Amino acid sequence: MNDTLDLFFFGVYPYIALTVFFLGSLVRFEREQYTWKSDSSQLLRRGSLRWGSNLFHVGIILLFFTHLVGLLTPPAVYHIFVTTQVKQLMAIVVGAILGVICLIGLVLLIHRRWSEIRLAHNSNTSDWVTLLWILLVLGMGLATLFTSVQHTNGEVMVQLGEWSQRIVTFRAGAVGALEGVPLVYRIHMVLGMTLFVIFPFTRLVHVWSGFASVTYLARAWQLVRPRG
16 A cells, blocks of 8 residues: 555656646636736735835745755765765755744735735635645644754755655656655655645746746837827
8 A cells, every 4th residue: 555655656746746736827827817816915915015025936936946956966976076965964054044034034924915904805715725735735844953063964855856856757666765764854755746636726937927027138129109
């Protein structure tokens, strides 16, 4: 039974999540462009929005990219600069700092949305699912730090990187690479992959617009002519 669950969640589910993530985002952009927004609530109440939003966005963006680089960089590459043990220590320290920053911002945003009656009435199920699921993923990610400090040799980190690299390169043996990895990491991984599944159906799609905003630098000139 455990082998079947491992095969599904770590051999099949990653591709389901990525397919829904990319295809779902494309379909929503094509069919529901007017919903492609983050639904700003600033007009309803400012309050802790600035602190909460800035801390949350800085934390989660940096967490995403540090995860991306950390997991997808082969040992042969990062060994040019650091050892596995040093990389593990860096991951623990940076992950803890960014995780706490993101958590503070997220809690401020949740409290703001919950405590203000107008915000609560204008929040739909999708908003709450998004916020609470990110809180769950983030909380489980921070919980992995307590296990990480007990594996300072970086062995688990290497296993997680091997799994990620085999998944994105469509190589066999991804599930086997996770043999012996503690349960807390596995739960965090499944919750994280599920975030990609719900992504196209929530306000999270505005993240694509954030990445696309760099094209603003190469935009065509806008010609404005005065009347008369």
